[in-house]
Amino acid sequence: MSYKKITETPSNYDNLEQMDTALLLQNINNEDQKIADAVALVIPEITKLVDALAERFDKGGRLFYIGAGTSGRLGILDASEIPPTFGMPHERVVGIIAGGDTAIRKAVENAEDHKEQAWLDLKKHDINENDVLVGIAASGTTPYVIGGIHKAKEHGILTAGITNNPGSPVAEISDIAIAVNVGPEFLTGSTRMKSGTSQKLVLNMITTALMIKIGRVKGNKMVNMQLSNDKLVDRGTRYIVEALAISYDDAAVLLKKYGSVQEAVNAYEIKKAK
Template identity: 60%
Template sequence: MSFIKTTEQDSYYSHLENMSVSELLQNINKEDKTVPDAVKKELPSIEALVHQIVDKLKNGGRLFYMGAGTSGRLGIVDASECPPTFGVSHNLVIGLIAGGDSAIRKAVEFAEDSTTQGWEDLQKYHITSKDVVVGIAASGTTPYVISALEKCNENNIVTGCITCNLNSPLAKVSQYPIEVVVGPEFVTGSSRMKAGTAQKLVLNMITTSTMIQLGHVKGNKMVDMQLSNNKLVDRGAKMIMKEIQVSEDKALELLNQYKSVRNAIKNYNNDTRK
């Protein structure tokens, strides 16, 4: 089957410049509504990859995201949110972007076209077969990502991908491909829109389900979250109040003493059993 980039095909809408703001918003929203259904079709593929990630992380491995441009930035966002949300090390989920950290804010010309830099970036982290590498590329053709995954395969490292085109070169080099086909963008080729939304939804699923499987959520609460601002301290106190039926003052006292919701609840329960 020949490879067709639906992400580059003409928008279903023409003469966008003649639309009113209301028409623009309604049509963008209409297209956005199709994204969750496209993701739903890939749930079995997402599940297969999550099982691999959970297994590797339980045994001392790490999860790497790799991408360029919007895809790279989305991977970095998801990785950077894991420590504050789930209390894990910054070295457990790592996001890499073509062109390095400066590319997070400003595009680095031709960085995504390198066929060696991706693997070099991974080697800086002394990557091993304990780890998992997930390539993110809406087009499925980014050399920086494809070449890195090829080297991972050669070195017995589990590979996955998130792409928005069917039968892409990236999917073909991924052991666990996720292909969320969202169709043409509202603005032709602007894959920061539906494709970016699809990638973000899948990334949310991957890390959230993985962290739950690893035990970082109790009930439906983020009991290992970092208490890095007043809002989170307040949220943590409310979790403790509900779980062990204590006053707000007592919950804040426990939180201040034990530095996490999980530890506060655990130590309070241990003390009351003595």
């Protein structure tokens, strides 16, 4: 092994069981405060990924996440939030976890050790060279993720790897390596903590920036969100009021007619210009 496996190094704290609750929480928070700074250092790599994604999305490409355990669940979480937040079809951002949907709630034994399975899972979605594959693995050594990235590259698909061990196999094999060094975990080896939090931050950055760049946001508003409950209908109505300087009731009528803030605003402005 030619790299230091930071995710397995001993915690900066010891005798955790002897700490009172307040001290435990304070020390966890002390470690958490280091995460955003670590993410800031990989913004150049995230930038490359977002720009490449935007180019491919404009041509109908898709974003795929693969991972195992916490990493896989975080990919699925990010993917699942794209349709309600940005009104994109479910198949444009897809999260796949080792072990299948069962593994979202309950660990599936040895699922991450199958190096060929990720590509089999990806082929079910007809992944192709217009798409982008992002492998997520805190350790950077997960066979499921490594195997998926390797096969994707063989098929001319752009790959990125999100890991917390710089120099790890996932970082080395990926076209774009996003290696976030958050240091040792508060609880030694528990990558659901700082490593997982850093992954969530990076995923937020990737898809939010991507959706802005492909026109799913206007100003600072979610103008394509799905209007799936009263709270979101009210939010969308208020967005239209702000954008067009019309009454709340008139905005509500427009939103109901056109089904999205962006469509309502565009239709109103076109009609007004005639």
